């Protein structure tokens with residue numbers, strides 16, 4: 001079934017609309033955009049999605065992103081027509097989202113103190129992170145509008161994913177990275193997949209400004225999560241999590257927080273599913289910041305000027321954000337964490353993020369580097385692999401249980417966002433017998 005799709009400004013008092021074929025990351029008044037659909041998908045599609053797991057060599061059924069294509073049909077194609085799918089939809093041969101679903105990890109559950117907990121390893125995507133969910137859709141849009149070159153800034157995983165899809169689609173790709181602040185395994189992917197690496201002196205926020213400026217000057221196509229088509233693909237992380245529970249919503253969905261693309265896409269998917277009547281309960285989102293890069297935690301919990309930043313039904317106090325950013329700049333406050341993936345001080349999707357938190361009655365917490373490392377090590381003890389930023393999820397759940405926010409009998413799904421791409425981090429951790437879950441070598 002075809003659905004009309006269009007882009008719409010997220011600010012309810014603005015609400016400017018644009019066709020899907022427009023290339024833009026904001027409305028003419030500078031607000032972020034959503035992709036909107038006119039039709040309400042029938043919940044009988046749940047059966048279709050389930051059946052597609054027996055994919056019959058159709059890569060769009062095999063793909064954990066495109067299996068849900070009716071819920072992200074911004075190309076407005078006949079989703080049952082394989083020729084139309086092949087012409088429009090970008091996929092790494094069905095690999096994105098194929099292996100990620102929630103797994104029960106008993107040692108993590110025991111440690112954090114909640115048994116009804118599952119962790120979804122999005123690192124088991126082809127480029128090794130959750131980014132492939134959204135990059136498949138962003139590059140699909142780029143292809144729809146005849147783009148030959150994509151551009152992004154990255155702490156490493158976005159660039160790996162963008163470069164991978166660009167290579168597969170014969171597009172060029174420029175990646176702006178903070179020099180010396182990207183894990184070697186991520187940097188190597190950008191080189192290997194043939195993208196042009198541009199090293200920026202500074203942090204991710206500086207790299208993002210530089211890449212957006214360049215995109216503006218040269219009509220570049222930005223694939224960072226400010227691109228609303230990225231967010232569409234990342235909704236499927238939530239679809240897979242819910243499908244595994246027969247669409248019975250958990251009490252909590254937990255993410256590490258960086259630029260807040262994931263938080264935004266989780267919020268959008270839950271808003272849509274709830275509006276369509278596909279879920280009866282709205283899970284609460286918990287975002288876990290690193291203590292060293294904790295802008296959302298600071299603003300959301302009223303740690304700056306004692307005012308709590310809220311979406312406020314579409315009227316957020318954006319001046320508060322501005323004042324905090326000026327305060328950071330004036331005082332030389334720079335994000336600093338060993339979890340470089342989330343070493344971000346100015347989350348580009350902060351407004352969509354707080355909208356998601358308002359809709360879901362969400363919470364924001366923060367954890368230390370050593371708590372993230374313990375979280376990462378514990379996931380390993382269950383035979384799964386994740387990077388340090390993803391270790392924020394078990395660490396954050398533990399903290400929220402300790403604070404009484406998450407109850408011991410709540411159901412929790414945590415998203416492990418990426419695979420380990422800096423082997424020195426776990427090696428150093430395990431060699432130091434002082435660490436809680438160290439597994440030091442013997443001589």
Ligand code: F0G
Pocket residue numbers: 129153154155156157158159225256257258259260261262263341342387389390417418419
């Ligand atoms: N976890 C990992 C492994 C990441 O790579 C990122 C972001 C996040 C969490 C944060 O997600 O931005 O949606 O809140 N990495 C980006 C990058 C910034 O460039 O690869 P978010």
